[in-house]
Amino acid sequence: MDVALENAQNGLPKVQRRMFSCEISQAKGQSGKNVDQRRALLIPFFHEFRFFRARTFCGVWLFSLFARMRRDWKRMNMDQLAALVSTISDFVWNNLLLWLLVGTGIWFTIRTRFVQVRKFGEGFRRLFSGFSLRGKKAGKDGMSSFQALTTAIAAQVGTGNITGCATALYSGGPGAIFWMWLSAFFGMATIYGEAVLAQKFKSTDSSGEVRGGPIYYIKARFQGKFGKILAGFFSIAIIFALGFTGNMVQANSISSAFQTAFGVPTIAVGVVIAIIAAFIFLGGVSRIASITEKMVPLMAVFYIVGCLVILVINRDALLGAIQSIFVAAFDPQAILGGVAGITVREAMRYGVARGLFSNEAGMGSTPHAHALAKVEKPQDQGIVAMIGVFIDTFIVLTLTALVILTSGQLQAGMPDGLQGTELAQAAFNHAFGSFGNAFVAICMLFFAFSTIIGWYFFGETNVKALFGQKAVKIYAAIVVVCVVIGSTLKVNLVWNLSDLFNGLMVFPNLIALLALSGIVAKAAKGQDILKK
Numbered sequence: 084m085d086v087a088l089e090n091a092q093n094g095l096p097k098v099q100r101r102m103f104s105c106e107i108s109q110a111k112g113q114s115g116k117n118v119d120q121r122r123a124l125l126i127p128f129f130h131e132f133r134f135f136r137a138r139t140f141c142g143v144w145l146f147s148l149f150a151r152m153r154r155d156w157k158r159m160n161m162d163q164l165a166a167l168v169s170t171i172s173d174f175v176w177n178n179l180l181l182w183l184l185v186g187t188g189i190w191f192t193i194r195t196r197f198v199q200v201r202k203f204g205e206g207f208r209r210l211f212s213g214f215s216l217r218g219k220k221a222g223k224d225g226m227s228s229f230q231a232l233t234t235a236i237a238a239q240v241g242t243g244n245i246t247g248c249a250t251a252l253y254s255g256g257p258g259a260i261f262w263m264w265l266s267a268f269f270g271m272a273t274i275y276g277e278a279v280l281a282q283k284f285k286s287t288d289s290s291g292e293v294r295g296g297p298i299y300y301i302k303a304r305f306q307g308k309f310g311k312i313l314a315g316f317f318s319i320a321i322i323f324a325l326g327f328t329g330n331m332v333q334a335n336s337i338s339s340a341f342q343t344a345f346g347v348p349t350i351a352v353g354v355v356i357a358i359i360a361a362f363i364f365l366g367g368v369s370r371i372a373s374i375t376e377k378m379v380p381l382m383a384v385f386y387i388v389g390c391l392v393i394l395v396i397n398r399d400a401l402l403g404a405i406q407s408i409f410v411a412a413f414d415p416q417a418i419l420g421g422v423a424g425i426t427v428r429e430a431m432r433y434g435v436a437r438g439l440f441s442n443e444a445g446m447g448s449t450p451h452a453h454a455l456a457k458v459e460k461p462q463d464q465g466i467v468a469m470i471g472v473f474i475d476t477f478i479v480l481t482l483t484a485l486v487i488l489t490s491g492q493l494q495a496g497m498p499d500g501l502q503g504t505e506l507a508q509a510a511f512n513h514a515f516g517s518f519g520n521a522f523v524a525i526c527m528l529f530f531a532f533s534t535i536i537g538w539y540f541f542g543e544t545n546v547k548a549l550f551g552q553k554a555v556k557i558y559a560a561i562v563v564v565c566v567v568i569g570s571t572l573k574v575n576l577v578w579n580l581s582d583l584f585n586g587l588m589v590f591p592n593l594i595a596l597l598a599l600s601g602i603v604a605k606a607a608k609g610q611d612i613l614k615k
Contacts, residue, residue: 188269238537255433258411262434270444281450282461295454320588326542328581331569353570382529397489404488447592
């Protein structure tokens with residue numbers, strides 16, 4: 084008798100032991116067969132034991148790995164973490180998104196049969212026909228086409244139109260401007276598609292409020308769990324990238340410019356900006372639309388006139404500056420020489436990047452505004468949306484570039500050369516003298532504050548979609564706090580996280596755009612895409 088069976092028998096009561104013994108004695112003739120059966124039954128248990136031992140080993144290994152990672156995390160300081168995030172962000176943007184965004188623009192240009200050329204004149208006619216500094220009050224049912232455009236431009240025209248342009252010129256040389264124009268040209272077709280889809284798939288909630296944006300056309304194209312995950316990821320990314328960290332960056336630009344120009348403490352600037360922003364936020368979409376329709380035209384005129392005055396002062400250098408843009412786009416060394424080390428690749432990279440960062444075509448931000456436009460057909464707002472890219476890149480950014488190039492302050496690629504805000508201030512000071520810093524500070528205030536309003540609105544739309552109307556006040560309070568903190572502190576980790584999430588939110592938007600490109604192509608042909 085096996086030991087296991089003997090132990091089992093001893094553990095039974097007396098009556099059951101007798102029955103057990105009888106059963107065993109009756110089965111003695113089949114003992115060999117039973118042994119094989121018992122062995123067959125025990126084989127899975129041996130396998131389970133080996134699997135359990137392997138799982139235990141893996142568990143111990145993973146626990147030790149996490150413990151080491153935790154120790155390394157504690158040793159890692161904020162600068163190292165910021166550098167890591169920056170490396171990841173650079174890889175995402177430079178190796179993936181730049182080419183995806185440009186490729187998407189080329190694809191939509193082909194599918195829409197160069198809609199940015201065919202409908203360019205009509206876009207400007209619609210812009211000026213709807214122009215008004217005191218338009219009809221926006222409400223739950225949406226806003227005018229012009230108000231939607233100014234809300235989008237408020238976000239597009241930001242500090243990057245000054246400091247970002249200066250950085251692109253320093254890193255990529257004058258040729259970067261040519262590639263900036265090219266990326267914007269294709270971007271006009273992309274933003275046409277975004278606006279058309281935002282109009283087609285906008286919805287009205289139970290309270291009668293119209294909402295729209297990428298989250299809605301993502302869900303419409305990808306129904307089920309995948310669509311919800313994709314849309315949810317986009318919403319979280321844009322809330323963090325624009326509503327929180329992005330507005331910290333904009334607030335810091337304003338406070339730094341005012342401290343440099345006027346010596347005003349950054350905390351004082353931050354508090355004032357936060358109070359004004361809170362007043363606008365609490366007014367909802369009607370107050371946001373009312374502010375942007377007045378602020379955007381005024382700030383654009385102020386900046387454009389200032390730049391034109393400088394170009395008149397620097398008129399002797401203007402023709403050479405324009406020539407350098409085209410020559411350096413294909414032969415940078417002919418303009419800069421070999422010492423700067425700037426090649427065509429650098430000119431392309433920084434020019435394309437600056438154009439895309441600035442006009443936001445394909446990033447999924449401006450469709451939130453264009454979705455609310457009260458127009459007859461989706462393509463009507465798509466045509467108007469293209470003008471926003473043109474104003475941002477071909478007018479505002481180009482004027483900044485020409486002011487810098489004609490000033491003679493640019494030393495592209497040189498280690499001791501000025502870059503960023505310092506380069507822009509030096510260029511304006513060259514013509515305006517000490518007033519140059521004040522001019523840049525005032526423009527920074529207009530550009531950055533309008534971006535804060537636009538980015539808040541884009542984030543708010545996604546907060547409503549994810550968490551409902553009740554979460555809006557909490558979101559507004561967090562944004563106001565971020566504005567104050569951002570104006571006083573510059574944390575590289577936060578800045579780098581903003582760039583990273585800015586890039587991550589592009590992927591869901593581009594996936595949906597490409598999947599729905601057939602609808603955009605029909606709209607560009609004048610077909611009715613609102614029919615079910």
